[in-house]
Amino acid sequence: MTRWRLTVEFDGGPFMGWQRQDHGPSVQAALEQALLQMTGEPAVVHAAGRTDAGVHALAMTAHVDLAKTVSEHRLREGVNALVRPQPVSVTAIAQVADDWHARFSCIGRRYLYRILNRRAPPALDRGKVWHVPVDLDASAMGEAARHLVGRHDFTTFRSVHCQSQSPVKTLDQLTVEQAGEEIHIRAAARSFLHHQVRSMVGCLAMVGRGRWAPDDVRAALEAKDRQALGLNAPPEGLYFVEALYP
Amino acid sequence: MTRWRLTVEFDGGPFMGWQRQDHGPSVQAALEQALLQMTGEPAVVHAAGRTDAGVHALAMTAHVDLAKTVSEHRLREGVNALVRPQPVSVTAIAQVADDWHARFSCIGRRYLYRILNRRAPPALDRGKVWHVPVDLDASAMGEAARHLVGRHDFTTFRSVHCQSQSPVKTLDQLTVEQAGEEIHIRAAARSFLHHQVRSMVGCLAMVGRGRWAPDDVRAALEAKDRQALGLNAPPEGLYFVEALYP
Incomplete structure (x- = not known):
C-alpha cells in the first residue's frame, strides 16, 4: 500500500x-x-x-x-x-508517509476571491469571477477587512450547514488589492468555517459599494448572528489556492 | 447617422x-x-x-x-x-467622427500568445492557452524572436489564404517572457499577415524545445517559403490585445 x-x-x-x-x-x-x-x-x-x-x-x-x-x-x-x-x-x-493526511496534517489554507469590478460583464472569465457592475472602493474594503483578522467567533460568517465544532477561528490574513479591473481578496487561516470566505467577501462588498461603513463589519462580527450577515458572495469568484503542511 | x-x-x-x-x-x-x-x-x-x-x-x-x-x-x-x-x-x-474607421484608421495592433508549459493539462484555462507539455527554453525563444523584428518579407509566416497585397511587413515587437508556468509572447506591428503571429509562435516553440537553433528561425525567414515553416501554433493561445489609433 x-x-x-x-x-x-x-x-x-x-x-x-x-x-x-x-x-x-x-x-x-x-x-x-x-x-x-x-x-x-x-x-x-x-x-x-x-x-x-x-x-x-x-x-x-x-x-x-x-x-x-x-x-x-x-x-x-x-x-x-x-x-x-x-x-x-x-x-x-x-x-x-502512511500517516500523512491531506486534511488532518494541513496547518494552513489559502483562498483567493476575484471580483471583476466594471460595468461590462465578463466574456473571457465568465464563471471565473464575481461580476460587480457598480464601483467598489477597494481601500474602504481593505479597512473593513482588518476588523476580521485575528481570533474571533465567526458565527455571523458561518453557514447553517457548517459542521465545525467551534465557530472560533483565527484568521491570519485578509487583504484587498486592486488589480486592474479586478479586486483580489486573499484569505489565510489554519482552517475556515463553511461559507466563511464568501460571507466575509460579501460583507466587504457591502462596504465597497458604500452601503456599509468599515465599522459595520466589526459590528456584524460582534453580533455573532447569521442574520447580521450582509451578503454571501457567489462561488464562482472563489479559488482554493494552497494547503500548507509542516 | x-x-x-x-x-x-x-x-x-x-x-x-x-x-x-x-x-x-x-x-x-x-x-x-x-x-x-x-x-x-x-x-x-x-x-x-x-x-x-x-x-x-x-x-x-x-x-x-x-x-x-x-x-x-x-x-x-x-x-x-x-x-x-x-x-x-x-x-x-x-x-x-464619420470618417473614423476601425480598420483603416488603425495604426498599430498588439497580440499576446499564452503557452502553458507544464506536464499537466490545463483545467482552469482550457481553451485559453496552448498546452505544451515538454520543457521550453524561453531564453532561446527570445533570442530567436529578435531575428524576426524589423521590416522583412514574411512569406514563410503567411497563410496561403492571406489576402494582403504584400508579404513585406514591419514587426515592431516580438518578446518572450516566462510568467510562472506560462510563456507569454507579445507581438506588435502596424498590421500582420494572416496566421503570422501563430506561425512565428510555432517556430519559436521549435526553438524552445531544442529542435531548432535560434538561427534556424532567421533561415526560415530568409527562405521566404511557406514550406520552411516549422509549425503553426493553435488558435486557443492567441489574444488580440489592442488596436492603436492616432
Missing part, C-alpha cells in the same frame, strides 16, 4: 463541489473514477478542504492509498488522461 | 472567428444581431482585425453606424444584454 499526495487544479463550474454526491458530478468522484479505471481499485480520495459547488482550485491537495505499484509519472499521466473531458488536472504527485 | 466605436472582449472558443460566416457563429454576427434587435437597423460592424476561429480578444476595436439616437450607456447595456449567452462583451463605447 502506498499513500500518494496529489496536487489538483480544477474548474468548479460543472461540479456540485469537491465532495462525492449522489445527485451530481463532483471533483472527488471524477478522480476516484479515473483511479479505479487505472488501477482496478476502489479508492477514496481525501482533500485538504471540501469546496462548494462552483468553487475553483489552483492547487488543492489530496491523498489516496493504492495497492498497485505504479510510477509517479505513470500515475499522474494516467489519471489526467482518464479524467478527461472533466476540467480536473493533477499537476503534481508524490509518495508520502 | 452616428458612428460608434466599440471596444469588444470575446472568448473565441465557440466562434468561427470574427467575420460573419454562412456555416457557423461569428463574433461579428453576434454583435450585429444584438444591434438589430435593439435598433431595428441591419448594420455592419467593422473590426480592426479579423481573428481566426478560436482566437480571443481582450479589447478588439470595431465601429458601426446607427441612425437611431441612443445614449452611450443604453447602447452598451442593451448590446451586452442582448448578445447573451454568447461570450462577447462591449467594454467601452464612444461616438467618433
Whole structure:
C-alpha cells in the first residue's frame, strides 16, 4: 500500500463541489473514477478542504492509498488522461508517509476571491469571477477587512450547514488589492468555517459599494448572528489556492 | 447617422472567428444581431482585425453606424444584454467622427500568445492557452524572436489564404517572457499577415524545445517559403490585445 499526495487544479463550474454526491458530478468522484479505471481499485480520495459547488482550485491537495505499484509519472499521466473531458488536472504527485493526511496534517489554507469590478460583464472569465457592475472602493474594503483578522467567533460568517465544532477561528490574513479591473481578496487561516470566505467577501462588498461603513463589519462580527450577515458572495469568484503542511 | 466605436472582449472558443460566416457563429454576427434587435437597423460592424476561429480578444476595436439616437450607456447595456449567452462583451463605447474607421484608421495592433508549459493539462484555462507539455527554453525563444523584428518579407509566416497585397511587413515587437508556468509572447506591428503571429509562435516553440537553433528561425525567414515553416501554433493561445489609433 502506498499513500500518494496529489496536487489538483480544477474548474468548479460543472461540479456540485469537491465532495462525492449522489445527485451530481463532483471533483472527488471524477478522480476516484479515473483511479479505479487505472488501477482496478476502489479508492477514496481525501482533500485538504471540501469546496462548494462552483468553487475553483489552483492547487488543492489530496491523498489516496493504492495497492498497485505504479510510477509517479505513470500515475499522474494516467489519471489526467482518464479524467478527461472533466476540467480536473493533477499537476503534481508524490509518495508520502502512511500517516500523512491531506486534511488532518494541513496547518494552513489559502483562498483567493476575484471580483471583476466594471460595468461590462465578463466574456473571457465568465464563471471565473464575481461580476460587480457598480464601483467598489477597494481601500474602504481593505479597512473593513482588518476588523476580521485575528481570533474571533465567526458565527455571523458561518453557514447553517457548517459542521465545525467551534465557530472560533483565527484568521491570519485578509487583504484587498486592486488589480486592474479586478479586486483580489486573499484569505489565510489554519482552517475556515463553511461559507466563511464568501460571507466575509460579501460583507466587504457591502462596504465597497458604500452601503456599509468599515465599522459595520466589526459590528456584524460582534453580533455573532447569521442574520447580521450582509451578503454571501457567489462561488464562482472563489479559488482554493494552497494547503500548507509542516 | 452616428458612428460608434466599440471596444469588444470575446472568448473565441465557440466562434468561427470574427467575420460573419454562412456555416457557423461569428463574433461579428453576434454583435450585429444584438444591434438589430435593439435598433431595428441591419448594420455592419467593422473590426480592426479579423481573428481566426478560436482566437480571443481582450479589447478588439470595431465601429458601426446607427441612425437611431441612443445614449452611450443604453447602447452598451442593451448590446451586452442582448448578445447573451454568447461570450462577447462591449467594454467601452464612444461616438467618433464619420470618417473614423476601425480598420483603416488603425495604426498599430498588439497580440499576446499564452503557452502553458507544464506536464499537466490545463483545467482552469482550457481553451485559453496552448498546452505544451515538454520543457521550453524561453531564453532561446527570445533570442530567436529578435531575428524576426524589423521590416522583412514574411512569406514563410503567411497563410496561403492571406489576402494582403504584400508579404513585406514591419514587426515592431516580438518578446518572450516566462510568467510562472506560462510563456507569454507579445507581438506588435502596424498590421500582420494572416496566421503570422501563430506561425512565428510555432517556430519559436521549435526553438524552445531544442529542435531548432535560434538561427534556424532567421533561415526560415530568409527562405521566404511557406514550406520552411516549422509549425503553426493553435488558435486557443492567441489574444488580440489592442488596436492603436492616432
